[in-house]
Amino acid sequence: MSRPKVGFFDFTSCEGCQIELTNFGDAAFLELLNHIDIVEFREAMSEKTDHLTIACIEGSFSREQDRARLEDIRKRSDIVISYGACASTGGINALKNHQDDYKKCVYGKDCNMPHLASQEARPISAAIKVDYQVHGCPMDKYEFLDIVSHLLHGKEPVVPTYPVCVECKRNETVCRYDDGDHCLGQVARAGCGAICPSHGIPCEACRGFVHDANEESLVQTLIEKAGFSKKRAQSKSRMFTANLRSDAQ
Amino acid sequence: MCDNCGCETTEENIFLPKEAKIIKAVQATADVKLFTLKMADGYIHWDPGQFLEVSLFGYGEIPIGFASSPTRPESFDIAIRTVGRVSGAINKLVAGDSMFLRAPLGTGFPINLLRGQDVIIVAGGIGLCPTRSLIQYIMDRRDEFKKFTLIYGAKNPSQQMFKDELATWKKSSDIDFYDIVDKADENWKGEVGLITSLFAKTNLNPETRAVICGPPIMFKFVVMELNKRGIKNENIFLDLERRMKCGVGKCGHCQINDQYVCVDGPVFPLSKAKQLEEAL
Amino acid sequence: MKNYYLSENDFSDFVTRMISTKELIAPIAKGPRFVFSKIKSPSEIRLDYDVTILPPKKEFFPPRQNLVKFSSKGYEGCIDPKEKILFGVHPYDVKGIDITDTVFENNKKDMNYLANRRAATIVASNIQKVSSRAFWDTVGADIKAKGHDAFLTKISDGYHFQTLTTKGDALISCGKFTAATEKQSSEAKKVNESVNGTCPEKLKHSSKDIAKKVRDSFSKKEMWDKMAQRCFSCGTCNIVCPTCYCFDVQDKWNVDQTSGVRTRYWDSCLTEEFSKISLGAGHSENFRESRGSRYRHRIMRKAAYLNETLGGPACIGCGRCSSGCTANIADPVEAINTIMEVK
Numbered sequence: 001m002s003r004p005k006v007g008f009f010d011f012t013s014c015e016g017c018q019i020e021l022t023n024f025g026d027a028a029f030l031e032l033l034n035h036i037d038i039v040e041f042r043e044a045m046s047e048k049t050d051h052l053t054i055a056c057i058e059g060s061f062s063r064e065q066d067r068a069r070l071e072d073i074r075k076r077s078d079i080v081i082s083y084g085a086c087a088s089t090g091g092i093n094a095l096k097n098h099q100d101d102y103k104k105c106v107y108g109k110d111c112n113m114p115h116l117a118s119q120e121a122r123p124i125s126a127a128i129k130v131d132y133q134v135h136g137c138p139m140d141k142y143e144f145l146d147i148v149s150h151l152l153h154g155k156e157p158v159v160p161t162y163p164v165c166v167e168c169k170r171n172e173t174v175c176r177y178d179d180g181d182h183c184l185g186q187v188a189r190a191g192c193g194a195i196c197p198s199h200g201i202p203c204e205a206c207r208g209f210v211h212d213a214n215e216e217s218l219v220q221t222l223i224e225k226a227g228f229s230k231k232r233a234q235s236k237s238r239m240f241t242a243n244l245r246s247d248a249q
Numbered sequence: 250m251c252d253n254c255g256c257e258t259t260e261e262n263i264f265l266p267k268e269a270k271i272i273k274a275v276q277a278t279a280d281v282k283l284f285t286l287k288m289a290d291g292y293i294h295w296d297p298g299q300f301l302e303v304s305l306f307g308y309g310e311i312p313i314g315f316a317s318s319p320t321r322p323e324s325f326d327i328a329i330r331t332v333g334r335v336s337g338a339i340n341k342l343v344a345g346d347s348m349f350l351r352a353p354l355g356t357g358f359p360i361n362l363l364r365g366q367d368v369i370i371v372a373g374g375i376g377l378c379p380t381r382s383l384i385q386y387i388m389d390r391r392d393e394f395k396k397f398t399l400i401y402g403a404k405n406p407s408q409q410m411f412k413d414e415l416a417t418w419k420k421s422s423d424i425d426f427y428d429i430v431d432k433a434d435e436n437w438k439g440e441v442g443l444i445t446s447l448f449a450k451t452n453l454n455p456e457t458r459a460v461i462c463g464p465p466i467m468f469k470f471v472v473m474e475l476n477k478r479g480i481k482n483e484n485i486f487l488d489l490e491r492r493m494k495c496g497v498g499k500c501g502h503c504q505i506n507d508q509y510v511c512v513d514g515p516v517f518p519l520s521k522a523k524q525l526e527e528a529l
Numbered sequence: 530m531k532n533y534y535l536s537e538n539d540f541s542d543f544v545t546r547m548i549s550t551k552e553l554i555a556p557i558a559k560g561p562r563f564v565f566s567k568i569k570s571p572s573e574i575r576l577d578y579d580v581t582i583l584p585p586k587k588e589f590f591p592p593r594q595n596l597v598k599f600s601s602k603g604y605e606g607c608i609d610p611k612e613k614i615l616f617g618v619h620p621y622d623v624k625g626i627d628i629t630d631t632v633f634e635n636n637k638k639d640m641n642y643l644a645n646r647r648a649a650t651i652v653a654s655n656i657q658k659v660s661s662r663a664f665w666d667t668v669g670a671d672i673k674a675k676g677h678d679a680f681l682t683k684i685s686d687g688y689h690f691q692t693l694t695t696k697g698d699a700l701i702s703c704g705k706f707t708a709a710t711e712k713q714s715s716e717a718k719k720v721n722e723s724v725n726g727t728c729p730e731k732l733k734h735s736s737k738d739i740a741k742k743v744r745d746s747f748s749k750k751e752m753w754d755k756m757a758q759r760c761f762s763c764g765t766c767n768i769v770c771p772t773c774y775c776f777d778v779q780d781k782w783n784v785d786q787t788s789g790v791r792t793r794y795w796d797s798c799l800t801e802e803f804s805k806i807s808l809g810a811g812h813s814e815n816f817r818e819s820r821g822s823r824y825r826h827r828i829m830r831k832a833a834y835l836n837e838t839l840g841g842p843a844c845i846g847c848g849r850c851s852s853g854c855t856a857n858i859a860d861p862v863e864a865i866n867t868i869m870e871v872k
Binding site: 260261262263264265266280304306307308309310330331332333349465490491492494495497498499500501502504505506507509512526527 | 596597599604605606608632633635636637638639640641643747748774775776777778779780781782789791793796798803804805806807808809810814816817822826829833834835
């Protein structure tokens with residue numbers, strides 16, 4: 001691939017993944033810039049282009065009127081990458097899919113303003129074909145680099161399919177459960193290097209579930225080993241997996 | 250010195266591949282490419298049925314069977330079907346390029362048990378590639394074997410590989426060759442149907458040694474045909490496929506029960522495979 | 530074999546001298562657990578540890594190990610052993626190292642492991658605290674720990690130090706050792722014998738009987754599925770196991786996009802895709818698709834498959850898998866004792 005044209009786009013999100021990208025500031029990212037041309041990036045520039053080699057999309061698909069913009073990006077792009085939890089799974093935004101009283105609670109008296117109208121939060125793949133997903137909240141910039149590196153060579157990116165526990169144990173991190181805490185690492189997709197547990201913070205499964213996640217077993221473990229109430233155990237994993245759980249709406 | 254070939258069993262790095270040059274690269278079918286290779290240092294010894302770990306740096310390694318016979322040692326062939334990251338990248342290479350190999354690996358076909366016997370080879374799809382090492386071996390040393398039968402099934406005529414060789418085999422009196430396709434196209438004049446239907450054409454004595462290589466689904470039905478003709482399980486040899494990473498009996502991916510396909514196989518007598526619950 | 534004595538007061542000096550000669554790896558505290566780690570000062574060492582999170586095999590076969598480096602100029606292997614002293618290894622972990630020694634020697638020698646192993650001096654130590662899930666005194670109990678270079682035992686007023694190899698002998702110059710008296714040697718012997726029978730978990734049958742019964746239970750699908758019902762396929766039981774040695778291999782480019790590395794990573798046969806192959810055109814086949822079949826494979830590997838190669842089970846009874854499993858189903862004692870009861 002000769003110097004691919006790369007564009008960055010954002011939808012319903014905190015734009016934290018873009019910040020994470022521009023945060024790079026280190027040699028690794030600057031080096032990457034030798035191999036790609038960034039042609040669209042709202043956080044940094046205002047140009048627009050006809051053809052993109054890679055479109056990187058952040059944020060979830062939560063308004064029907066965004067569909068046309070997404071379809072336009074898809075039409076202009078060879079490869080579409082959804083990056084970050086919102087874009088790849090719906091992320092935290094999808095929490096609202098289970099609520100009906102959130103609008104008033106969040107926006108107060110302005111809750112019925114037209115620009116606040118939205119539908120359920122879905123991943124970008126609910127609107128257009130997505131070729132690759134970079135998971136995480138925020139996405140891991142080194143994983144992003146790695147995926148772009150693979151694509152530069154025409155190689156399908158290698159993304160772990162196993163749970164966070166594998167990476168966490170390779171790091172020889174003290175298990176959160178051994179520290180009297182809880183964790184969702186057993187069912188969470190790895191690729192983050194198990195960074196949260198290594199800092200003493202439980203995994204919240206921000207990268208979503210592994211395939212065939214044993215949700216029932218998780219609930220039981222949270223009750224038995226972490227002392228959660230049944231109700232809390234049952235809802236615990238929802239923060240980042242509202243669209244992935246067996247009770248997804 | 251090792252027992253097999255007299256090569257040095259030094260404490261060399263088993264994960265360090267050796268460079269091979271591509272002498273010829275031809276598209277065997279739409280998604281299979283046939284490479285003729287020569288080691289950069291000129292030396293390689295292998296047995297029919299053994300395999301190589303073929304790699305391209307940055308892309309990875311994949312296990313591929315030798316597709317030509319050691320009786321033709323001036324170069325060797327491998328055929329690669331585009332299925333994933335590594336095979337896709339390798340299949341973009343052309344003559345003059347290099348690939349990187351660790352070989353020979355595994356236990357090949359039991360030539361000593363086939364010698365002096367009637368032999369039938371049943372190959373399905375891409376299974377013709379690793380068995381080609383044995384077919385060529387038998388053809389080159391024809392006197393050492395008795396009646397030789399080859400059955401080859403492909404999905405459709407465009408997926409048939411080695412078309413020139415197939416034509417030669419068809420004419421040759423040294424080999425009873427039968428082929429079939431699942432689905433014909435307008436130019437196909439041959440047999441259409443399941444590979445097992447070709448057995449009606451063969452005349453196999455119960456002492457025949459059989460070699461099977463093809464998709465897992467094929468094994469069961471071919472074995473039934475062979476058993477029906479009185480061929481015992483210990484005289485039937487299967488060339489099995491599993492996920493592999495190291496090729497040297499360490500990484501565990503290819504394990505079938507307690508056997509490492511990469512070391513104990515890939516060729517197993519059916520009598521042994523039957524004792525392995527995970528084999529078939 | 531030579532027996533020495535080192536007084537309590539001279540211990541820290543001994544450790545300091547060792548650190549000045551080679552990298553010293555010893556058990557240290559990490560939160561509520563322990564890990565083998567490079568130490569800088571004698572005070573870090575915790576010989577009263579129960580069990581470490583990861584077994585010491587990581588020093589020879591690290592969780593991520595580069596195999597080949599490549600660039601536009603060519604490629605080379607990454608074998609680069611560093612001399613190390615692995616200090617305070619419990620006898621069950623010595624057995625674990627002996628097992629990985631065998632498997633990496635077997636078939637074709639893997640110098641990526643063996644070079645590191647050969648550059649290491651292993652000092653075993655007595656078990657001062659038994660971990661809560663240990664069962665090393667009933668698994669392969671007839672197999673002696675071997676392969677270590679010296680054995681350190683805490684006795685009443687200091688340490689008994691037995692050297693077994695020239696590498697072990699070489700450590701004597703690091704401390705103010707004197708020849709052990711017969712009394713000190715017999716006390717050391719008693720200290721080491723006294724821990725036998727103290728493990729909280731127990732296998733009830735011989736390794737040989739277990740191997741046969743477990744192997745014969747292969748086709749009891751319902752039993753395996755039930756045992757694995759709560760399995761997360763999270764791989765913890767594999768990754769913390771001293772006798773697991775499966776790995777994945779991946780290539781990556783460096784940021785310059787021309788050079789890169791081929792790396793192996795500890796892998797886990799409990800994870801879903803371990804045995805999955807791609808057949809092209811989006812098709813795949815998974816040879817161990819169900820949780821039960823993967824759970825069974827692990828128990829088979831620990832209790833039956835490797836016994837002939839190793840002369841005993843591929844389990845050393847450290848209990849790491851049992852305590853690491855958050856679903857509490859990985860415990861080989863519970864699994865095997867259950868299998869032995871099933872008719």
